[in-house]
Amino acid sequence: MSARACLTAALDAARDWHSALPAVSVFCPWPDDLKWADHSPTPGPAIALVQSNPGACIGAARPLLAALQAIAEDVEWRHSYTEDEVGRHFLDTFGWFELAGPTGHFITHQTRITVGYWGPGLNYPRHQHAPEELYTVVSGEAQFMADGEADCTLHTGDTRFHASNQPHAMITHASPVLTLVFWRGDGLADPPRMTT
Numbered sequence: 001m002s003a004r005a006c007l008t009a010a011l012d013a014a015r016d017w018h019s020a021l022p023a024v025s026v027f028c029p030w031p032d033d034l035k036w037a038d039h040s041p042t043p044g045p046a047i048a049l050v051q052s053n054p055g056a057c058i059g060a061a062r063p064l065l066a067a068l069q070a071i072a073e074d075v076e077w078r079h080s081y082t083e084d085e086v087g088r089h090f091l092d093t094f095g096w097f098e099l100a101g102p103t104g105h106f107i108t109h110q111t112r113i114t115v116g117y118w119g120p121g122l123n124y125p126r127h128q129h130a131p132e133e134l135y136t137v138v139s140g141e142a143q144f145m146a147d148g149e150a151d152c153t154l155h156t157g158d159t160r161f162h163a164s165n166q167p168h169a170m171i172t173h174a175s176p177v178l179t180l181v182f183w184r185g186d187g188l189a190d191p192p193r194m195t196t
């Protein structure tokens, strides 16, 4: 199957996931302006890790996980952060890509849909960004923290909302976590920044 066909299958799986989780459907409608963009793949350490160690996955997330593993070698992996900000080990076991959005494999200006992977034992420091986001956990688990809210550990199918510029952080322990994240609001193409 071509990279475009695999990415289209992953987009379809993401759409099924969007429909299956009520919190996601409420957060943002599925975009109706999606257009294929021919981005070259970028290698990254997350390719092998997503395929070999995605963490526990159950139920409706399984087809999405399989579709994301199938496109791991075809996507434009990004890091966003510097070694000074997060350390070398973090960069060697983390990666994200934009499945759909202003700069994604599918262009839309209505939302942004990103995939993020964090290996075990990572501390994702407090950071913030203007757009609101809704994390969904595809596989594995992580401890989520946000200013003004109790910490919680999320597993497959769980969601977590972050408001505009609400500082938040995440820790993985023994398990990695693979997430599909939906975004809305102003600044969809802006990078997050560490909270000072």
Ligand SMILES: [Fe+2]
Binding pocket: 128, 129, 133, 162, 168, 192
């Ligand atoms: Fe965030």
